[in-house]
Amino acid sequence: MNNMKFLLLLLLCLSGFSGVLHAEQGCPPGMVPEGGQGTSSCRPLPGYNQGSTQPAPSVAWVSRWGAIAMDTQETRVSAASKDRASKEEAVQAAMKGCLEQGAKQCEIISTYANGCAALASSESRFGVAARNTNTEAEAAAMAQCKDATCQIIYSGCSQPKVVR
Numbered sequence: 001m002n003n004m005k006f007l008l009l010l011l012l013c014l015s016g017f018s019g020v021l022h023a024e025q026g027c028p029p030g031m032v033p034e035g036g037q038g039t040s041s042c043r044p045l046p047g048y049n050q051g052s053t054q055p056a057p058s059v060a061w062v063s064r065w066g067a068i069a070m071d072t073q074e075t076r077v078s079a080a081s082k083d084r085a086s087k088e089e090a091v092q093a094a095m096k097g098c099l100e101q102g103a104k105q106c107e108i109i110s111t112y113a114n115g116c117a118a119l120a121s122s123e124s125r126f127g128v129a130a131r132n133t134n135t136e137a138e139a140a141a142m143a144q145c146k147d148a149t150c151q152i153i154y155s156g157c158s159q160p161k162v163v164r
Contacts, residue, residue, distance in 0.1 A: 001152050038162075060164075061162060064084065064114065064158040064159075064160055065081075065083075065084045065085070065089065065112070066083070066084065066094075066158040067080065067081050067084075067090040067094035067110065067112075068094055068119050068154060069085070069095045069097070069098035069107065070098065070099060070106065070107065070119070071098065075103050076123075077106075078120065078121070079095075079098040079100075079154060080094055080119070082156040087111055087113070091108055091134060094108065095108065109125040115130055115156070115158070117131075118140070118141040118155035119152070120138070121151065122148075122152050125145050125146060125147040126150075127141040127143065127145030128144065129143075129144060130140040134155050137155060138152050
């Protein structure tokens, strides 16, 4: 009978710790881990704090722009800009860089926002592409260039920035 009382007491003690035993792996109250094993990001529990009068923290994303300019007719000089606040700012910076390098007739051959761009060039051909990643942009630019001597001469990204 003493063993039965002891087991019952042990069971009651352990059930009192059950709320402590399933903590959210380092996430604050109302949050649970997100993603696979070993991730450190947290997301809100569904329905947690729905009656709260406090607004959720606001997060806004600001687009970032890039541009590539090139003298496609004569000198093949090129220049690029990235992480600019506007398309116009990106275009101006790329054009200025192209002209400062001695190009005679620079033109914008690509503008992009919130992604990556690449320029592949040879003596006779070029290819330019904008994609989600540098790797994708470089592969697309090389495929567009279509010359065995094409090489990537520029690749860069302009990713959006968080503003709180």
